[in-house]
Amino acid sequence: MAVQECSPRCLRLTEHIISMNPAHYTVWLYRFKIVQTLQIPIPDEIRWLDEVALSNLKNYQIWHHRQLLIDYYFPSIASEEETVKKLARTEVQFLNTMLKEDAKNYHVWSYRQYLVKKLGMWNITELAATQNLIEDDVRNNSAWAHRFFIVFSDPAVSTPSLSATAHDPKVPASLIERELGYAKEKIVLAPQNQSSWNYLRGVLAKGGRSLSDVVEFSSQFVRDLGEENEEVKSSHALDLLADAHGQSGESGKARLCLRRLWEKWDPIREGYWKHRAAELEAEAK
Known part of the structure; x- marks a missing residue:
């Protein structure tokens, strides 16, 4: 490394070192330079990397190397639609x-989001993939987050300059309704x-909709x-x-919701709910 030798021998050496310590960041960078x-064919390097990744599920360096490979490879195939699809x-x-x-591997989901952007994978296939994972485990927050991103x-x-949770007037109303319906369907299940x-809150925010729009729906879970x-x-x-009533000026109803949360339904976060109630009191003055 000191003399920056880039040879087949050094490539094999990096493979050996990575097998002993796959978290060796410097060696990964050196391997990418080699x-x-x-001019190692990138598909060949990716196939080798697949095996390493399957043996080291939570290793960040592997995914960083993979992203470097795609960034390096993509410009050479960008004009070849079929190659990009493959x-x-x-x-x-x-x-x-x-x-x-x-199913909740953070590195995999982070890379998947990068891949969607890089390869333009804004399609029904990717959306269906998130849906399948949510069907398998409705509590898979990573799959929910990826669906929101897709x-x-x-x-x-969408409007690229807006933040993830900002109201976006470019989003079609039909899409908002579809996603609200999807979230409600899964809420009823669990x-x-x-x-x-x-997810429901996020969709409402994207559509510029008020929480009051789902008060009737939410009330079926509280009697x-x-x-x-x-x-x-x-x-x-x-x-x-509690949030919906607070926004609509019904502070008494909002305080009741918060009080019952700290008294019975979520006492582990008593301090948080009391803080929320204090904020309501301050806003009312």
Whole structure:
């Protein structure tokens, strides 16, 4: 490395060192330089990398190396539509293999988001992939986050300069309605799943819609609040109702929701709910 030798011998040496310590960041960078210098076919390097990744599921350096390879390779195939499609297909196949090992692997999901941007994978196939993973595990927050990215960061229906949770007038109303319906459907299946409630809030924000739009829906999970026969099927519904009532000026209802959260339905976060109630009091003055 000191003399920057880039030879087949050094390439083999990096493979040996990586086998002993796959987190060796400097060796990974050196290997990438050798790949460039020797003009190693990128598909060949990716196939080798697949095996390393499957043996080291949570290693950041592997995914950084993969991203460097794609960044280096893509300009040479960008004008070849079929080659790009093939690359996207083989990469997704590998990612699916990785997700079978760990469906919530942060590095895999981060790379998948990068890949969608890089290869323009804003398509029904990618959306269906997230749907399948959510069907397998409705509490897979990573799959929910990727679905939100696929739907609301698509350049064809979004404004790139806006933040992820900002209202985007470019998003079609029909898309907002579709995603609200999808979130509600999954909430009914698992009312205490925070992922789907967060998704619901995010869709409302993207559509410039008020939380009051889902008060009726959320209320089905909360019955007779504060009464002897009180029934709460979702603390997240109670949280949303507190926000919705607060926004509409119904501070009494909002405080009741928060009080029941700290008293019974989510006492582990008592301090947080009391802080929210104090904020309501301050706003009312």
